[in-house]
Amino acid sequence: MNDYAAKIRRLQELGPRSSGNDAHRALIEEVALDLTDLGLDVNRDSHSFERWDATPDQIGLTVKGRSIVLSSAWPYSGETPAAGVTGPLIMLRGRLKNWKSASGKIAVIEARNIDVPAHLLFDTWGGELPFHTLSNPVVGSELAGTDLARARKAGVLGVVAIWRDLPDSAAHAQxxxxxxxxxxxxxxxxxxxxxxxxxxxxEAGEEATLTLAADRTPGASMDTLWAVSPGTGPQAKEAVLVVTHSDGGNAVEENGHLALLALAHEAVTVPHNRTIVFVYTAGHLRIPAVTKHGQATTAWLDKHPELWSPTGGGLHAVAGLAIEHLGAKHYSVDSTSGHYGPSGTLEPELLYATTAELAELVRSTWSGVEVGKGHPVKPGPIVQFGEGEPLLQHHIPAVSLITMPQYLLAETNDDVVDIDALSRQVDSFRKLQTHLAGSVDSSAFGKVTVPGKVKKLFAAIRAFRYASSH
Known part of the structure; x- marks a missing residue:
């Protein structure tokens, strides 16, 4: 069960697993077989949607006959005819863009890879944050004022978004x-x-041709898997949820199934007091296909209240573990060569604990990027990143790992996983599962407090002011 290096190589062989593609579906079936081999009954929730795909050879941009290098297509943006769309370029600036001025034109906008102070996104449990800033293009792509729906309504032919403050090799295939x-x-x-x-x-209004010959596949599907390992003690009606997702573009995003399978093996091998529910959710990279709010796990929670809700007539979830992005190597720009690549260090962990009690448990049990040390953070009022967010919103005490290297959403087969760090993180989750599924009273896990509307508003204002000034 613990040949992690071989399992990482398998992810590299499969290649990017965008939601519902062949590689994604193949991995889901492999995990289903592994769970079945452990003696667990595997259940499925199937999601049907229209898949959108674009390969690098399907995108192009020429300006006055010169071919422009592109980093990637904007997922689920749209498509052009095979010959592309042609029109004058126009520069649009600011967060509230005048899309109407770009009617009949190809708009050029900029998106900065913002280095956001950690205190704007995370709270602490009475200590220091494990890092001072977060620099990830996920944030920049969301804060660039890129409302394509308004651009479409205004009659814009297409949009070219330029990355700023992000190395070309890091921008590639995001x-x-x-x-x-x-x-x-x-x-x-x-x-x-x-x-x-x-x-x-x-700025000169030069003519350009944009090509995005994407493929659309109606009736595509992907399955969320879930399996139950029954508890054997007096608290068997209480549940611990173990969650990860299956879609991902590289061997870090997403490799959480390695831990899910290891924890499932532990569960069927060693009796546990509480029931453990393993959830392998699909749709993290296509959230609108599975739910109208929250993360992909929200869809599973909405469909199966009997497996977690105190009012669902079945199990009552008293704790959860959300596992994402194990063993991430840190990439940076070498100041001498200018090359973007492995720095020889590990990416700092973003390790959430949603109660003070679980934060203390993490400090005493965790060993990951730093051997023998865990640095849990408290979810900030604006957002909790990752598939642990639905557990927070449903007041289920949880520990979540969602390390965020710059390459996290890049479709790459680079060697981005440190096996030793991954092994330590899996072992740490195993210790947490043993504790949470044991006989200690669930009151020891603490109560989740979700930030109120006023706190969220003020936090959003602070973050917006910072983003507007950078």
Missing amino acids: YLPFTRDYQGIPAVWAPESEADALVRAA
Whole structure:
């Protein structure tokens, strides 16, 4: 069960697992077989949707006959005819963009990879945060004022978004943003090395041709898996949820099934007091296909209250573990060579604990990036990143790992996983599961307090002011 290196190689063989593609479905079936081999009954929730795909050879941009290097397509943006769409470029600036001025044109916008102070996104449990800033293109892609739906309504032909403050090699093949519904307008990302030329061309209104010959597949499907390991003690009606997701573009995003399978093996091998429910959710990279709010796990919670809700007439979830992005190597730009790649260190962990009691438990049991040390953070009032967020919103005390390297959403087969760190993190989750599924009274896990509307508002204002000034 613990040949993690072989399992990581398997992820690299499969390649990017965008929601519902062949590689994604193949991995789901492999995990289903592994769970079945453990003697667990595997249940399925099938999600049907229209899949959108674009390969690198399906995107292109030429300006006055010169081919522009592109980083990636904007997922679920839209598509052009095979010959593309042609029109003058126009530069749009600011967060509230005048899309109407770009009617009949191809809009050029900029998105900065913002280095956000950690205190704007996370709270602490009476200590220091494990890192001072968070620099991830997920944030920049969401804060760039890129409302493609308004662009489509305004009659814009297409959108070219330029990355700023992100190395070309880090911008390459980023699958961003991944949280939005189909937009109905073609859009692509361009690297910073093309920025100056594109801005000049847009300011001059030069003619360009944008090509995004994406494929749309109606009736695509993907399955969320779940399996139950019954408790054997007096608290068997209480449940511990163990959650991860299956879609991902590289061997870090997402490799959480390695821990899920290891914890499932532990559960069927060693009797446990509480019932453990293992959830392998699909749709993290296509959230609008499975739910109208929250993360993909929200869909499973909504469909199966009998497995977690105190009012569902079945199990009552008293704790949870959400597992994402194990063993992430840190990538950075070498100051001498300018090359973006492994720095020789590990990516700092973003390790959430949603109660003070669980934060203390993490400190005493966790061993991951730092051997023998865990640095839990408290979810901030704006957002909790990752599939642990629905557990927070449903007041289920939980520990969640969601490390966020810059390459997290890049479709790459690079060697991004440190096996030793991954092994320590899996062992740490195993210790947490043993404790949470044991006989200690659930009151020891603490009570979850979700930030109120006023606190969320003030936090959002602070974050918006910071983003507007950078």
